[in-house]
Amino acid sequence: MGSVTHTDNGSSPAAPAARGRAADTSRGEQTRQAIVTSAIRLFGEAGYEKTTMRAIAADAGVSVGNAYYYFPAKEALVSEFYLELQREHLARVEPILSSGTSFGDRLAAILREGIEVWAPHHAFAGRFIGIAAVPGSPVSPFSTESTQARELATSIFHRLVDSTETKMDPQLRARLPQLLWLAQLGLVVYWVHDTTPGQRRTRAVVDLAVPYLEYLVGASRMKIFKPLTTRGLALLETLWPHAAR
Amino acid sequence: MGSVTHTDNGSSPAAPAARGRAADTSRGEQTRQAIVTSAIRLFGEAGYEKTTMRAIAADAGVSVGNAYYYFPAKEALVSEFYLELQREHLARVEPILSSGTSFGDRLAAILREGIEVWAPHHAFAGRFIGIAAVPGSPVSPFSTESTQARELATSIFHRLVDSTETKMDPQLRARLPQLLWLAQLGLVVYWVHDTTPGQRRTRAVVDLAVPYLEYLVGASRMKIFKPLTTRGLALLETLWPHAAR
């Protein structure tokens, strides 16, 4: 699960220093970090609603108003939480991509690691998805603000697809990363609503869905499946034009 | 678009009269209706956030506290709004089901009417989906509270499938109504995020997706597609066991 928000900002002040991931040690950046750290911890401990802005500010040792100097709204802080988890997912995915196992095995591993990373925050994720689902929100997976994060997430699947030798329809290959990202999105939604203990159901779905996808992908190069593949890709082109990346 | 919420309640008082759709003329029911009417109108006019509970209460000629006697939260009022639109969709769908056109034509018509009904409230729907997406919410399409509405919605597709003579895999036929409901859910999500004027893109997707679905359904009875169909249905069974209706 790693795809929803924008990757850099969340800050409002006029960014005097370079826009990088490297730590800015200025006073402002320190304060910002303190707020983010407190927010992440409290969100994780008590959930979204029960964590008040006043509590975050108090925990960070600043005033409420000060928190709003760095973040336009409480929602902006959840994207920081999300980023934190996305980073961890990325780190865990790295060795999987380098491994020499099959397409399906690696895909399943990627998806499972995503579930693993989010598992401790299942309740929180329920609220998160509510925020991410509303179109205007910058954390919506379809928003322009999250373009960067979206590309980052699809890049994982790009690397997966590029490094696989499974034979498949070449046009499908070009679009597969995006399709897998879409599938992952669906899986996240399913996982969030999965109330079975430890979300066993979702894991079972992964176990079944991944080999199925692998089968479909392999089938795509067979002549009999050509119209199915071609028309499906045409639909995808309308749904989500390739040029739009 | 018609599937998300529970069909009856939304009221908290201890339901003294019969639990029916027939108008209860007692004072309480009158007040309830006044609140609902005001809420629906104001939501439609100004959107979700800009419509305050105070405004709804004032418009209905009652106190704020009184509104909370009938509805546990502001969210509960949006499900009333949703119900209103669902009723209209149902009414519009009736003649379509009775018409003798092809499976695809009728499916497309059903989906298009759904879009039509919601079209004036595109902005509002954006907020609505944010509320419906959070697992705990009674308006979540997957919640137990909305079981009735879910069955009502799938019943539309049930009737559509039952009255179609298109040849298809019998097991697929049994599951098709639920699959179409799922597809409709996806379409709603797409529509909500569709920012093209008049949501042209969504309409284009319907135009392309419905014939594709029709093609897939028809293909399901062919021998070559058997494994594809069977495995897909097995996946669906894990995803959403048939017994659970």
Added chain:
DNA sequence: TCCGAAAGTTGAACACGTTCAAATCGGAGC
């Protein structure tokens, strides 16, 4: 007709997210 309980209604009060005018801080230029 009257009583009492249940149903319905009220508005003030609370907690929260958010805003903002004002206070403070820190460093560049003199």
Added chain:
DNA sequence: GCTCCGATTTGAACGTGTTCAACTTTCGGA
């Protein structure tokens, strides 16, 4: 050292959803 200006910080105040103790109305039964 002093001054000034932008960056940072503050806390009171606002508008919101929601709660609640108290009040009023309704109505079945004595």
